[in-house]
Structure formats: structure tokens, C-alpha cells
Amino acid sequence: MTQGRVSLQDVATEASVTSSVVSRVLNGDSTVRVRPETRARILRAAEKLNYRPHPGARALASAQTRTVTLLIPDLTNPVYARIARGAMKVASREGYAVLISEDTATEALPYRQLADPGRTDGLLIASYRPGHPLLDRAVIGPLPHVFVNRLHPGSGRNVTVDFEAAGREALLRLAEAGHRHVAHIAGPAELPNSALQARAFAQAGVQAGVSVELIPTSLSEEGGAVATRALVEAESTVTAIYVGNYFQALGVLDALERAQWKVPDRVSVISFDDDRTASFLRPPLSTIAMAHDEQGEQAMVALLHQIRGGASQDVLVPTPPRFIDRGSVGPPRSAESK
Incomplete structure (x- = not known):
């Protein structure tokens, strides 16, 4: 009996194929050429061993970190705790983790690091202010991002209460x-x-x-x-x-x-x-x-929509004050x- 987490190699051994073939089959790679009986054998082996992909390996394979970052102005402000709770609720459901960072930097370099696609799949920016470094396209680049609880007029990616x-x-x-x-x-x-x-x-x-x-x-x-x-x-x-x-x-x-x-x-x-x-x-x-929990939920939904290729949009939380x-x-x- 296999001990601990079942690995890709365990499935490969059970199915008498290489681990690379198992990986491509289980990840739905349409370009991999295997006979139908081989594909069926791999799927049976994965089911028999109760194989579950490792989150880190899946992230590397998809070029995604499966994490998003919430940038807030003040860790002591309970409003942002409620926003974070709402965001984390949706993220957990969708298989993402949320990293929380306090916005204390005064130079562009830390923001370039924060917006590195190798570190995060997207940003929830709750610390917008005029002249913020993250407003510079050279800093944030194509990274999906949403402004939450702080309006950035004209950005087309605000999620706010009324x-x-x-x-x-x-x-x-x-x-x-x-x-x-x-x-x-x-x-x-x-x-x-x-x-x-x-x-x-x-x-x-x-x-x-x-x-x-x-x-x-x-x-x-x-x-x-x-x-x-x-x-x-x-x-x-x-x-x-x-x-x-x-x-x-x-x-x-x-x-x-x-x-x-x-x-x-x-x-x-x-x-x-x-x-x-x-x-x-x-x-x-x-x-x-104000419905700040719901605001966090809506912001995460909007961010994941961008991460999955959808267009950005402004969202006004419908729950009234x-x-x-x-x-x-x-x-x-x-x-x-x-």
C-alpha cells in the first residue's frame, strides 16, 4: 500500500507508463498521443489510488500561483478585516489563497515585486490614493487587479459600497x-x-x-x-x-x-x-x-473573472446602507x- 500523499509517479507505476504521460492525460492535454486503452488505464489507476494533484505542482503546470493579494492601508482597521473575510470566503471556494499586505511602501520597487505574476495571480487594491505607484502601467503591467473600497475614477475596475x-x-x-x-x-x-x-x-x-x-x-x-x-x-x-x-x-x-x-x-x-x-x-x-463582507466577496468574484480572461468592470454592492x-x-x- 502506498503511504502518505499519492504521487504522479505512483499512478504512472500502477498504469505502467511514464509520469509525464500521466500528467498530460490527467491535465487534459489534447496533444498527447496515447491509445484509448492506455488513457483508460491511467484514469483507472488514478481513481484506484485516490490521486489528488499537489496544489503547488498544479500551479507550476498552469503558470498560476493560485493566490491573490489584498493590499490594505491599515491592518488595524476592522473594515478591512471584514473585506478580507468576504474575499477569503470566495477565494477558498474557488481554490485560491489570499495573501494580505499592508501598504507602507514609499517607492515603486516593492510594488513591482508585489505585482510580479510569479508571486500572485491578481491584486485587490484597497489602498488607492492619487499618484499611487500601482496606477503606473509600467509597475502593474497586465496583472489582473480590482480597486476595492477605494474608488479609482475612470479605471473601470472599482468594487465599492454606495x-x-x-x-x-x-x-x-x-x-x-x-x-x-x-x-x-x-x-x-x-x-x-x-x-x-x-x-x-x-x-x-x-x-x-x-x-x-x-x-x-x-x-x-x-x-x-x-x-x-x-x-x-x-x-x-x-x-x-x-x-x-x-x-x-x-x-x-x-x-x-x-x-x-x-x-x-x-x-x-x-x-x-x-x-x-x-x-x-x-x-x-x-x-x-455598510456591507463590507459582501464588498469583499464581490471584489474577489470580479478579480477571478479577470484572471480567467474576462473583462474588468465597475461593481456597486447592491445592499443599501x-x-x-x-x-x-x-x-x-x-x-x-x-
């Missing part, structure tokens, strides 16, 4: 609560995601008769805190704040607590993106939840006193 719908939903919730003067602490204006969301939020404000202050800042705790301190120091009359991401929201809540601006009594707060920790903040944070009310949004003080 940022504009999220902005409109947030404004609608604040308007329904009675707010007429609100602020949006947004991401940097040069990031298309942030710009789309801010524009939709402001346009929805015009339609609802709500005055909107847009405050672009970094997508970080410190960015949220700095923008909030500016509102406090200016003694702003805004009664609600919509925050561009969850990390910013942590900075916003901290700055409001330090200023003794109670939430939602003095000012309401709602954040784009949800996290399981939101219920444990004080106060618990109301959020606009969902408002999760945890109590950090309430009526403005003026409405309460009436």
Missing part, C-alpha cells in the same frame, strides 16, 4: 430628528470616497433645508478630535455631527467629552461605518452600517424646549 447613499441616509436621519444646522467631519477632499459622500450629504442638506458645514480632515482619531475641537473653540451652533469613518468618530466623542458637550443632549453624533464595539462606547454610537440607532442621535435642544 458612499453617496450613506451620506444621504445620514442627512435624512438627522433631518428627521429635527436638526437644521449640522457638520460633516469628512475625510480628505482628494479621496474620491470622501468627496462623494460629502457631496451627497451636502446636496441632501439643501433638499431638506438643512445647513451643512463640511470639515475635511484625516481619517484618524486625531483628525476627528482636531476638527471637533475647532467646532468647540468657535462655539459652533451645530446641533449634530456626521463623521466620515469610525476612527474619526472615536476622536470626535473624546473631544466632545473633554469639552463637556454631552451627546446627544448638546450635539448628536452619527458615524459612517459600523463596528461591534460601537455598543460599548459611552454613549453608544449610532452608525451607518443601514442606520443602526444606539441613541447618540436625538432632537436638537431647541426642539426639546418647545
Whole structure:
């Protein structure tokens, strides 16, 4: 009895042929010339020995690595963990592995290595920014790639959630609560995601008769805190704040607590993106939840479509944003006193 993994040579010995003939027959090589009875003998031997091709050998034979790489901007951001989980779900089903890399390089050389077809079959790029080295065709070449959760306008290979719908939903919730003067602490204006969301939020404000202050800042705790301190120091009359991401929201809540601006009594707060920790903040944070798991799934489907020879395309995740009310949004003080 053969011990351990059955090899190609084991099948060849059982069928009384060479291992190269076995390999070509089992891989469906139409150019190999063998008699029908020889082909049948090889197939019977493979079935008898329960032969399974080694993944590495199969990859070499097909000139594919059977891996794809997910490039993310920040390993600590839970949004990308959810995207990765969705991508890995599809990849596993299709026989691929997912390598995760944090985008910390400042030169083109590491990106050339990352985009080497000998290392990966395709890239999921979740760290797009204007001027990114991977936008250079000399760097990425013909490698299949998809931009996920970060829009690259005009690329025709974006897989995103609906940022504009999220902005409109947030404004609608604040308007329904009675707010007429609100602020949006947004991401940097040069990031298309942030710009789309801010524009939709402001346009929805015009339609609802709500005055909107847009405050672009970094997508970080410190960015949220700095923008909030500016509102406090200016003694702003805004009664609600919509925050561009969850990390910013942590900075916003901290700055409001330090200023003794109670939430939602003095000012309401709602954040784009949800996290399981939101219920444990004080106060618990109301959020606009996005389907990031599904976004990862759709991105992987789109990438595998390219790897298999299909054309690239933009994909908008159909699941709409969902408002999760945890109590950090309430009526403005003026409405309460009436």
C-alpha cells in the first residue's frame, strides 16, 4: 500500500507508463498521443489510488500561483478585516489563497515585486490614493487587479459600497430628528470616497433645508478630535455631527467629552461605518452600517473573472446602507424646549 500523499509517479507505476504521460492525460492535454486503452488505464489507476494533484505542482503546470493579494492601508482597521473575510470566503471556494499586505511602501520597487505574476495571480487594491505607484502601467503591467473600497475614477475596475447613499441616509436621519444646522467631519477632499459622500450629504442638506458645514480632515482619531475641537473653540451652533469613518468618530466623542458637550443632549453624533464595539462606547454610537463582507466577496468574484480572461468592470454592492440607532442621535435642544 502506498503511504502518505499519492504521487504522479505512483499512478504512472500502477498504469505502467511514464509520469509525464500521466500528467498530460490527467491535465487534459489534447496533444498527447496515447491509445484509448492506455488513457483508460491511467484514469483507472488514478481513481484506484485516490490521486489528488499537489496544489503547488498544479500551479507550476498552469503558470498560476493560485493566490491573490489584498493590499490594505491599515491592518488595524476592522473594515478591512471584514473585506478580507468576504474575499477569503470566495477565494477558498474557488481554490485560491489570499495573501494580505499592508501598504507602507514609499517607492515603486516593492510594488513591482508585489505585482510580479510569479508571486500572485491578481491584486485587490484597497489602498488607492492619487499618484499611487500601482496606477503606473509600467509597475502593474497586465496583472489582473480590482480597486476595492477605494474608488479609482475612470479605471473601470472599482468594487465599492454606495458612499453617496450613506451620506444621504445620514442627512435624512438627522433631518428627521429635527436638526437644521449640522457638520460633516469628512475625510480628505482628494479621496474620491470622501468627496462623494460629502457631496451627497451636502446636496441632501439643501433638499431638506438643512445647513451643512463640511470639515475635511484625516481619517484618524486625531483628525476627528482636531476638527471637533475647532467646532468647540468657535462655539459652533451645530446641533449634530456626521463623521466620515469610525476612527474619526472615536476622536470626535473624546473631544466632545473633554469639552463637556454631552451627546446627544448638546450635539448628536452619527458615524459612517459600523463596528461591534460601537455598543460599548459611552454613549453608544449610532452608525451607518455598510456591507463590507459582501464588498469583499464581490471584489474577489470580479478579480477571478479577470484572471480567467474576462473583462474588468465597475461593481456597486447592491445592499443599501443601514442606520443602526444606539441613541447618540436625538432632537436638537431647541426642539426639546418647545
